[in-house]
Amino acid sequence: xxxxxxxxxxxxxxxxxxxxxxxxxxxxxxxxxxxxxxxxxxxxxxxxxxxxxxxxxxxxxxxxxxxxxxxxxxxxxxxxxxxxxxxxxxxxxxxxxxxxxxxxxxxxxxxxxxxxxxxxxxxxxxxxxxxxxxxxxxxxxxxxxxxxxxxxxxxxxxxxxxxxxxxxxxxxxxxxxxxxxxxxxxxxxxxxxxxxxxxxxxxxxxxxxxxxxxxxxxxxxxxxxxxxxxxxxxxxxxxxx
Amino acid sequence: xxxxxxxxxxxxxxxxxxxxxxxxxxxxxxxxxxxxxxxxxxxxxxxxxxxxxxxxxxxxxxxxxxxxxxxxxxxxxxxxxxxxxxxxxxxxxxxxxxxxxxxxxxxxxxxxxxxxxxxxxxxxxxxxxxxxxxxxxxxxxxxxxxxxxxxxxxxxxxxxxxxxxxxxxxxxxxxxxxxxxxxxxxxxxxxxxxxxxxxxxxxxxxxxxxxxxxxxxxxxxxxxxxxxxxxxxxxxxxxxxxxxxxxxxxxxxxxxxxxxxxxxxxxxxxxxxxxxxxxxxxxxxxxxxxxxxxxxxxxxxxxxxxxxxxxxxxxxxxxxxxxxx
Numbered sequence: 001x002x003x004x005x006x007x008x009x010x011x012x013x014x015x016x017x018x019x020x021x022x023x024x025x026x027x028x029x030x031x032x033x034x035x036x037x038x039x040x041x042x043x044x045x046x047x048x049x050x051x052x053x054x055x056x057x058x059x060x061x062x063x064x065x066x067x068x069x070x071x072x073x074x075x076x077x078x079x080x081x082x083x084x085x086x087x088x089x090x091x092x093x094x095x096x097x098x099x100x101x102x103x104x105x106x107x108x109x110x111x112x113x114x115x116x117x118x119x120x121x122x123x124x125x126x127x128x129x130x131x132x133x134x135x136x137x138x139x140x141x142x143x144x145x146x147x148x149x150x151x152x153x154x155x156x157x158x159x160x161x162x163x164x165x166x167x168x169x170x171x172x173x174x175x176x177x178x179x180x181x182x183x184x185x186x187x188x189x190x191x192x193x194x195x196x197x198x199x200x201x202x203x204x205x206x207x208x209x210x211x212x213x214x215x216x217x218x219x220x221x222x223x224x225x226x227x228x229x230x231x232x233x234x235x236x237x238x239x240x241x
Numbered sequence: 242x243x244x245x246x247x248x249x250x251x252x253x254x255x256x257x258x259x260x261x262x263x264x265x266x267x268x269x270x271x272x273x274x275x276x277x278x279x280x281x282x283x284x285x286x287x288x289x290x291x292x293x294x295x296x297x298x299x300x301x302x303x304x305x306x307x308x309x310x311x312x313x314x315x316x317x318x319x320x321x322x323x324x325x326x327x328x329x330x331x332x333x334x335x336x337x338x339x340x341x342x343x344x345x346x347x348x349x350x351x352x353x354x355x356x357x358x359x360x361x362x363x364x365x366x367x368x369x370x371x372x373x374x375x376x377x378x379x380x381x382x383x384x385x386x387x388x389x390x391x392x393x394x395x396x397x398x399x400x401x402x403x404x405x406x407x408x409x410x411x412x413x414x415x416x417x418x419x420x421x422x423x424x425x426x427x428x429x430x431x432x433x434x435x436x437x438x439x440x441x442x443x444x445x446x447x448x449x450x451x452x453x454x455x456x457x458x459x460x461x462x463x464x465x466x467x468x469x470x471x472x473x474x475x476x477x478x479x480x481x482x483x484x485x486x487x488x489x490x491x492x493x494x495x496x497x498x499x500x501x502x503x504x505x506x507x508x509x510x511x512x513x514x515x516x517x518x519x520x521x522x523x524x525x526x527x528x529x530x531x532x533x534x535x536x537x538x539x540x541x542x543x544x545x546x547x548x549x550x551x552x553x554x555x556x557x558x559x560x561x562x563x564x565x566x
Contacts, residue, residue: 185566186566189545189546189566192538192541192542192545193528193530193537193538193539193541193542194356194358194528194538194541194542194545194546194564194566195361195525195566196525197522197523197524197525198515198519198525198528198538199520200514200515201509201512201513201514201515202510202513202514202515202529202530202531202537202538203513203514203531204513206538209525214523214524214525222363222411222524224363224409224410224411225363225365225409225410226408226409226410227364227365227366227389227406227407227410228365228366228367228369228370229366229383229407230366230404230405230406230407231369231383231385231388231404231405232382232383
């Protein structure tokens with residue numbers, strides 16, 4: 001998988017170089033980009049985090065400390081990522097990890113159909129020309145509320161990464177770093193244990209879902225549903241049937 | 242007779258050793274009546290006209306042994322293993338399901354606590370669905386341990402709450418509050434039981450020995466949270482839906498005329514797993530953990546959130562807190 005990823009990255013770079021070289025001077029192209037993105041190329045740590053999770057492998061990824069957040073017991077908040085084991089069922093789809101808090105990996109989940117299969121470099125390259133079908137499930141409710149555009153969160157030159165306000169890159173697994181830039185109380189509660197669905201058990205390693213595992217980032221509100229059937233007796237049955 | 246494993250005690254009783262052994266009343270009754278049962282069967286075995294099969298005979302004997310057994314709470318480890326072996330065999334013979342019944346005890350240094358986020362719960366009732374499947378609840382009477390109450394914003398009165406809502410949720414201007422057994426630290430249900438069939442375990446879970454329960458339902462009257470359910474008929478669960486992972490004090494097959502209730506999924510939580518309701522909740526409204534572990538999530542919630550207990554003034558000390566964001 002690593003090899004495929006490296007190849008994809010190499011292909012992506014080559015395509016970007018070709019595109020810029022063929023049509024216009026590269027200086028103009030670079031000038032179009034937001035300054036922060038140009039100033040902060042993909043650092044090795046982010047690249048490592050992005051590359052080291054393979055589907056099925058039980059990998060741990062270097063923790064990204066989030067300052068000011070305190071986990072349970074006022075301990076420093078540390079996060080580890082864990083890749084999905086495809087042979088396991090939904091509720092047990094995560095392996096074992098060795099750091100205090102674990103998240104499920106989205107990067108590993110999308111590796112079957114990477115963003116780079118259409119988005120090459122800064123320009124969207126239509127591989128199969130079916131733009132109407134692409135992302136037709138995305139309802140940009142949250143961007144409409146906040147005035148955000150795609151590049152507010154997604155890195156324009158590598159859509160498989162997220163861009164933080166600081167210009168730093170984050171992988172799709174690190175959605176909590178992006179969301180926490182605005183949603184402070186939720187982030188605090190999530191780090192402490194009052195927000196977010198917990199997986200595995202109450203004992204041992206704490207495994208929680210990250211923001212984008214439950215909330216659609218483009219339409220984050222919990223959607224209405226029809227509930228499971230109602231009880232036949234409201235409180236308790238005090239006499240026979 | 243000699244190949245019949247159950248023939249041992251009647252033989253001993255017939256050679257008089259029972260007179261020299263210390264035998265309690267229940268044990269003596271068991272031996273004598275067990276002798277009668279086996280004796281009748283011996284007669285049946287002699288008569289070729291009897292239509293009783295070996296399996297039917299085994300079921301009868303196992304059921305009889307079950308009938309005269311003691312209270313689980315005071316059983317020795319050996320006796321517990323025996324009754325579990327009998328129950329597993331009975332499930333196989335009578336229902337054709339292979340079940341594993343645990344007798345896992347409480348872990349030392351563990352006291353279970355639960356917190357429920359009333360701002361997060363949206364009334365989807367996925368917890369109820371998971372609970373029914375996990376705990377082998379009666380499909381016929383549609384027993385449900387959990388109730389999700391729909392309450393109008395600003396009204397903190399459970400009398401005006403509706404648990405039977407059936408519309409798309411969350412409804413505008415309402416919040417949702419789930420109740421189940423709160424595993425009180427001062428449980429009124431345990432105090433009123435006239436036969437000691439219900440008690441509190443060291444990890445805080447109030448359990449019931451379904452076979453010791455006489456079905457008087459005093460505990461149901463005593464519980465201020467409507468947490469207990471009574472089996473008016475023998476619970477019915479389709480064979481293919483039976484959860485084979487069972488605990489003697491939890492989700493094993495119940496009988497007609499006994500009381501049951503939520504045990505925080507004792508068969509899961511004593512193995513470090515989450516209760517089925519907490520695992521099923523799609524909104525993360527349910528927080529479960531060890532109250533004695535200062536690093537646990539439940540302790541973080543208690544320390545950092547505004548929490549309340551239901552009917553706190555009754556001093557039942559539920560180990561179940563409500564909180565909001």
